Amino acid sequence: MSYAVEAENLTKYFGSLIAVDSVSFKVKKGEIFGLVGPNGAGKSTLIRMICTVLRPSAGKALVEGYDIVRQPQEVRKLIGVVQEKLILYAPLTPVENLEFFGKLYGLDSKILKERIKELLEEVKLSAVKDRPVGTFSTGMRQRLNIARALLHDPKLVILDEPTNGLDPQSVRWVRDYIVNLRNRGLTVILTSHDMYEIDELADTVAIMDKGKILEIGKKEDLKTKYGATKIEDVFLELTGRELRDEISGRLRRRGW
Numbered sequence: 001m002s003y004a005v006e007a008e009n010l011t012k013y014f015g016s017l018i019a020v021d022s023v024s025f026k027v028k029k030g031e032i033f034g035l036v037g038p039n040g041a042g043k044s045t046l047i048r049m050i051c052t053v054l055r056p057s058a059g060k061a062l063v064e065g066y067d068i069v070r071q072p073q074e075v076r077k078l079i080g081v082v083q084e085k086l087i088l089y090a091p092l093t094p095v096e097n098l099e100f101f102g103k104l105y106g107l108d109s110k111i112l113k114e115r116i117k118e119l120l121e122e123v124k125l126s127a128v129k130d131r132p133v134g135t136f137s138t139g140m141r142q143r144l145n146i147a148r149a150l151l152h153d154p155k156l157v158i159l160d161e162p163t164n165g166l167d168p169q170s171v172r173w174v175r176d177y178i179v180n181l182r183n184r185g186l187t188v189i190l191t192s193h194d195m196y197e198i199d200e201l202a203d204t205v206a207i208m209d210k211g212k213i214l215e216i217g218k219k220e221d222l223k224t225k226y227g228a229t230k231i232e233d234v235f236l237e238l239t240g241r242e243l244r245d246e247i248s249g250r251l252r253r254r255g256w
Contacts (some may be wrong), residue, residue, distance in 0.1 A: 003026045004063065005033075005050060005062070005156070005187075005189070006026050007023060007025050007059070007060075008026055009023070009024055009058065009059035009060075010049055010058075010061055011056060011058040012024070012049060012054060012056055012057050012116065015025075015150070015251070017121060020045050020056075020209055020211070021212045022041075022058075022061070022208070022210065023046060023212075025206055025213060026206070027187060027189060027204070028187075029155075031203040032182050032188045032202045032203050032204075033188065033189045033202065033204050033205075034192065034219070035189060035191045035208060036169075036193065036195060036206070036208065037193065037207060038207060039193060041208045041210065043160070043208055043209040044160055047081075049061065050079075050107045051158065052075050052078060056069065063078055063079060063104055063156060064155055078155045079154050079156045079232050080147055080150050080151075080152070080156070080157045080158070081160070082157070082158065082160065084160050084162075084164055086142065087148065088144060089142060090133050090134030091132055091157060092116050093131060093133065094125050094129050094134065095130065098116045098120075098147065099112065099116065100153050102116065105152040105173040107151065115217055119147040119218075120147065120152060121209050122147070125143060128140070129140045132218065137170075138167070138170070139166050139173070142166060142170060145161075146162070154186070155186065156187045156189070157181055157186055158188075158189045158191075159191070160176050161192060162190070163175065164222065165195070168247050178190060182203075190202060199219060199223075203218070204215065204217065204219070205219045
């Protein structure tokens with residue numbers, strides 16, 4: 001079986017604190033791998049090691065067969081990362097932002113120009129390509145942030161809490177786009193603390209807490225094991241404007 005990521009006993013200490021504790025897992029090529037857990041579970045630290053930003057204290061990992069410690073440059077060519085914090089420059093336009101990051105990737109100017117045009121159309125930002133990013137909504141910035149991560153045509157896309165803080169319409173767009181990436185043959189690692197999001201998107205799920213992976217498997221198997229079922233449709237009849245507005249607001253924040 002072919003794997004995009006293979007991790008064995010990955011461990012990360014910060015002084016006496018163990019942030020990731022002997023974690024082992026495999027991500028199949030072409031799947032959405034969901035990494036779920038509360039804040040502080042170690043998800044982001046694990047992702048930073050896979051991305052070669054942090055060096056493991058122990059253990060090893062391969063990305064498309066390349067070792068994250070011995071071959072970091074090769075690994076970086078193969079991954080696109082969408083972090084929770086947006087990596088964009090507010091005074092620059094979308095085109096200028098993508099040109100800057102494309103040059104960091106070492107892309108040929110002609111290829112970069114075509115890639116920028118293609119991606120801006122794909123993320124629905126062509127009409128505002130000459131506007132400063134500082135004037136954009138959070139949802140628009142996240143779409144551009146995703147385009148930035150795809151500039152060099154990676155094989156593995158890592159999204160760390162990609163819908164956090166977005167409005168419901170933007171949440172829906174990001175979730176649909178993640179499925180589209182998988183359908184195009186890319187491998188996706190998605191971190192979230194939103195079980196609904198993981199249930200909707202992930203093929204395989206790893207549950208992480210206190211630096212350890214507690215469970216890992218197909219979501220259907222995990223739901224059967226723990227007696228969980230996905231709620232497909234819920235119909236509510238609300239009376240009273242205050243209650244209706246409160247419930248509607250909570251549902252919108254969850255992207256429903």
